[in-house]
Amino acid sequence: MSRYLDPEGLEPSKPSACSRFLRYTWKTITCIFSHIFLVSLVVSYCIFGAKTFETLEKDHEMEVKKNISSIRGRIIDKLWFNLTSEPYLREENFTFLIVKHLKEFEGELLKAMNKDGWDGEEDINKVQWTFAGALFYSIIVITTIGYGHIAPKTTLGKVVTIFYAILGIPLMLLCLSNIGDVMATSFRFLYWRVCCYICTKKPKKPRRVRQRGGTIRREGGRGSYRSKTQSLRRSVRTSTRSADSGFDYGDVNPLSHSDTEIRVHEELPPMKVRGASLPRMKPGQNSRFREMSTVNQRPNQYGAGRVQQRGGSLDRRRAPKVWDPSLDLNTFPDAPVLCNKYALEGPEIESNHIQRGGIRRSFERSRGRRAVSMPRTHNYLELPVPVSPARSTEDLRPRQSESLKRPSPSRHHASPRIMSPLGYGSKSLYIEEESDTEYFDDGMSFESSRTTRIRPVPIWLCVFLVVSYIFAGAFLFTAWENWDYLDSAYFCFITLTTIGFGDFVPAKRVTENAEMSIALCSLYLLFGISLLAMSFNLVQEEVIANVKSVAKTLGIIKSDDIDDDDD
């Protein structure tokens, strides 16, 4: 835990270039470390499981195999006994007798196959529960595919499987979403940096996509309702992630309050403010736009531009073409950026609002100290505002004293704004995050500005990727396993969707190089699932927005329900 806290502890005390560099390297290291750590954890967990299951199940399988020949022997003995007990051999009699016994034999074989997991092979050297088989089994369990071609048959094996799955499935999910994130980031990077430099002859394209995203967003979600679902979704996604994301969430809190400060300070002389508060802004930004660990990795020089942009995008409804980042940089340094929906109502309210913002801010200061034990809906208030050296406290003094005279109106003003979108409430958890967002805007600007920054990869590309992956897999399996093409495609689909019927399993009939094909299949499977995770990651937001807009046009108020449709 301390490793997550260290940068934060260092940072506000000396926000120099050196420390920033340190923090970025630290973040990169922790990022890489956590990925590698997770993957290696999963791998070692699988190997551990393989060892365990091998020892647990191998003997039982051997026994079953030996048992088969004894079953046959018994049947033959019975037949012989019946044969010799008959004085005359007549065909009808014989047939009648034998049918009975053969049926019995059949029943016993089926029982051996279904109940005891016999694979139909009598050779004792060819057991299913070899190390490779057990490894495959562990992978199958923790990915929840569950072919069932090998299943534990001993009591202990079943119990261990249950606990193994309880621990392993979340671990696997964590790892997959992590890998999916990384892949999504790199794919996005690849797509926009590589592919779209090639097709620079139509520079319209990214622009168009971006704007589409913006408009969808705008019509897709009104106000905080949208932000709720967004934040929800985000946190849902995060929750499948590691504890370290949880810690990252923790990181958000100390820093996010600086957003509000920035808001106030942009009304003050802008240059100074930006210099002062931007460095601290970035981490909050990072963790807020959770999906990308990219931002951690590339040191963003546009820090200033982005913040401005974000601030600028608040006024989006007034000036929709503010989207261009460069434009933002130039246009907005001295414009008073009010991160509030009241700002929309016109310039005369703006001035009013400046005051209000100041009041609120200073109120926060005073509030911050005693709010510690306050209900956590006010979490953004709870944080005592660290007194940054660049801040001219004398600016704030008068306002503060002024605001102290009437704390309750401003509070009453503030609280319903925070609480009102939270009528749904069942997500009380996200209230904090919500109110963070809510406080400097109604949260929408965030989402929209995120779309500008994280430019979506077109849906068709992701779908195409997955489909082609399935077809490529079908082709490969046709070559490896001698299935026909439809069967292979069917197998790939059933596997990647984790349905896992188990009618086609690699290395079930071809037994020469079972280990090889098992290894190939596991690789295909793991990569495929992370590819699916990646494309979900890429497509998700846009699809949700699309579906939501459709739902809006349909007039379904509960558009919340719809958005999971394509999850």
Added chain:
Amino acid sequence: MERKRSFRRRKQRKPFSEKCKDYLRKFAAFMFSNVGIIGLVVGYTIAGAFIFTSIEGHTEQEVKINILTSRNQTINRLWEVTYNLNVLYKETWRNAVEIELFKYQKDIIEAARNGYDGSDDVDEFKQWRFAGGFLYSLTVITTIGYGNILPRTPWGKVATIIYAIIGMPLFLLYLSNIGDIMAGSFKWIYAKCCLCRCCPGVARRRAERRRRRALQLSIEYINSRVDSRNNSDLSQASVHNIHMEEYRLNSLGGSSSDDEEEEDSDGVTETDVSYDSQAVTVPLTICLAIMVGYVCGGAILFSRYEDWNLLDGSYFCFISLSTIGFGDIVPGDKIYSGKGYELSFIFCSMYLMLGMALIAMCFNLMQEEVIHKIRTTMRTVRYILRCNR
């Protein structure tokens, strides 16, 4: 999705009938509402059952006919063996019969892999009757995939793929929807029943809250004094003091549940005991208990129904609810008895649909709780850090 398309189609005809549009809209809204989604999923599954039974119904018959012919052949060969050996020596006869039986065994294995279930009656479909088809569709869209009933024809496979592509998002939608509702209602119940006045811990908590409020007031006082006193410089010592005090407060309040507190804590004394039912986080232990209880309950029910022992029952429930779905233990396994077969299919389907929603609910609740816990911890740690600086 298909609803969207149908709407678009309808949209062109819309101008001359506003009513139609309204009805459609209402219908769509209803279908995606809480009740409708259940009906939608069930209807989709039933449709799937019919589709698959019609596509796959005859493969089973073929497998059975194959086995019958193979058996007859074996008998004939055995007769020949016996007939050809004029004098029956045990050893030679045994060896000859062993070979024949081995061949027959291979046939059986092949047939068993193709879904032979051991019953002889050619005209009786067991697997691909309605119940079997229903369970099959359900296992496809829930991604459980037992694999005890399988499509054998190419068209069945293609239909499965298409069916899954549409069905899985639908089921996810169902899960999230029902999970949300259940989580909300469970929270409400929890807040009303477990955190009410009659609880013994409440008195203690209330006392604590009162104490905290007193401390708050004092801190406010300190605050205002500090602010009025030093306009020019905030002495580091006083800030430090305040932070210390804050931390003490926080640790004092953090241990007890600060989540059920109303946000307007000053002046509004009557909100003291009324908890916002939605702001309550349900403890992890209760969620776990619910899941374990559901699995165990299922185990007991199934062990009564299916003659499994308790371990097998809970193993089955767990494997099903985690959507692993090995299919080594499947309901309706009493193949030879024949009775109670369909009923257990239906029962199992209901158990699965309810159970997965319940699991979704529990995950929903647990996730909130865990995130909340982590945040609280982080906050505490932050205060510690800030104090030390």
